[in-house]
Amino acid sequence: MLKNIMKAGVLALVTIIAAGCASSEGDSKLTRDVYLRGVFTWWDADPQFQLQPVEGKENVWSATSPVDEPLIADGQPYEWKFGDAAWQCGTNFGFKSGIADIKLGERREMNKCAAFDNFKFTPEVDGVYRFYLDWTGELPVTYVEKVEM
Incomplete structure (x- = not known):
């Protein structure tokens, strides 16, 4: 007993x-390191583009576009998405449905297993931009904000 x-x-x-x-x-909700990956990062899982927690916000991360090479407002879209180093399902974030274009400040739901569903962002002014992954709800969302230098 x-x-x-x-x-x-x-x-x-x-x-x-x-x-x-x-x-x-x-x-x-992120179980692996995730990176901002796109044409401006050469699609690499580069440590300088690893998502970092946003201070004061649980399950919100961000990374900025290259500071030394600002995005150019030439009317051409930049393709990008979030992904881990191996593009694994669960941390391979692209657009969920509809069109791939995302405008400044617009919130868009993401697919966690997006093989080829890259977002497209066309800046209206040259600059450095911060890309957010917000997973505070059931589905992850993304948005883009301009960084004031």
Whole structure:
């Protein structure tokens, strides 16, 4: 009887510890490093374009376009998406439905397993832009904002 009570106590303790670890590590919906990848990053999973948590916002990350080579407002769209280093389903984010074009500040739902569904962003003015992945809801969304330098 005492042996069963001790087993139950140990099991309860392990469950509590595991739950605590899961809650602290499981808060993030991203399970791998994800990068802003596009024509302006040469589609590479470059550490300078790794998504970083947005301060004060849970499950919101961002990365900026190259600071040393601002995006040019020449009427041509820049193709981009978010993806991990291996383009794995679950962290390969492209547009979900409709058209691929996204305008400044517009929020668009994303597909987490987007093989070829790249977004297209055409800047209206030359500059550096911040690309956001917001997964605070059930589906991840993205938006783009201009960085004031």
